[in-house]
Amino acid sequence: MMSAECDLAARRPCHAMRGESHAFLTLTVADVPAAELAAGVAAQLQGAPGFFWRAPVILDFTPLPASAAPLVSAVVDLLRAMELVPAGFRAARAEIRRAALATGLGQVLSTDDEDRPSHDPFDGPPRRPTMIVNHPVRSGQKIYAAGSDLVILSSVSTGAEVLADGCIHVYGCLHGAAFAGVDGDQKARIFVKSLDAERVAIAGLYVNGLEFSEEWIGQPAQILLADGYLRMERIAR
Incomplete structure (x- = not known):
């Protein structure tokens, strides 16, 4: 990496x-x-x-x-x-x-x-099995992996939304929106093979795609929450 x-x-x-x-x-x-x-x-x-x-x-x-x-x-x-x-x-x-x-x-x-609550706020029912989507996510579609990670084996079109309480993996191009950690999990991450998103968010903290530097467009990347900011790191192709 x-x-x-x-x-x-x-x-x-x-x-x-x-x-x-x-x-x-x-x-x-x-x-x-x-x-x-x-x-x-x-x-x-x-x-x-x-x-x-x-x-x-x-x-x-x-x-x-x-x-x-x-x-x-x-x-x-x-x-x-x-x-x-x-x-x-x-x-x-x-x-x-x-x-x-x-x-x-x-x-x-x-x-x-x-x-802070005296217990771990994420204690509770165990995570469900990872949701795996084999087909492209088309414009207007919304897919939500409640209580689990989400794996998209294809691309996410402009106007589509993918959400997960855990992490999101997109093995094609992310053109639409991706929201990880929807239930508040600040450790969730978004992994994409080719980044060109409209919006990304983790645990409610989001950034619009217009704010991406050109150097990141079309690149493989992971997005995580650290020190109160959304950060991006390169990953291997």
Whole structure:
């Protein structure tokens, strides 16, 4: 393997992605009926409705058990109905994390020890057998390997999406979008024989293909998450 490395997230100053501190509201969600939660939030908003209007909110789902996954989308819907803006989430369990990602929320990555769950968030059901796709993935198609790695033995066309909770391997050309670590696994990687993607992402952190340097187009590469950035490394043909 060649050691050349490309920091995708910081390549262009006009599209710089960096960490900053923001004073977002945080709503800790308990395992209670959605109607009860709605009543509590509404009561709090009555004190200063103008202050909270269209305010971004981080949802802390850490207290929720895996069985409460259906509550996630209900909470997001009720906040939007109250004209709040659910922007991100924290979660301790994979089932809750998958439900939150499915609503379009971004995962809040934290390095604070106090924010980390006391158990491994990826403990739970074992990974399923690797999903292997023998045919090209055409434009408009979406393939999701839930709980497993995904292997594409052909190419992924422009307008197609391939997703996996684990790693993604594309043995043809990746023209479409590839999202690895969908359930929040930051150790997931994307391996491609020929890179020309519209978008790639790992654990919710993404970069558009327009940000790729020309030297990487059509090249074999792996994409990984390191030190909070998406990075690219060359692999042998």
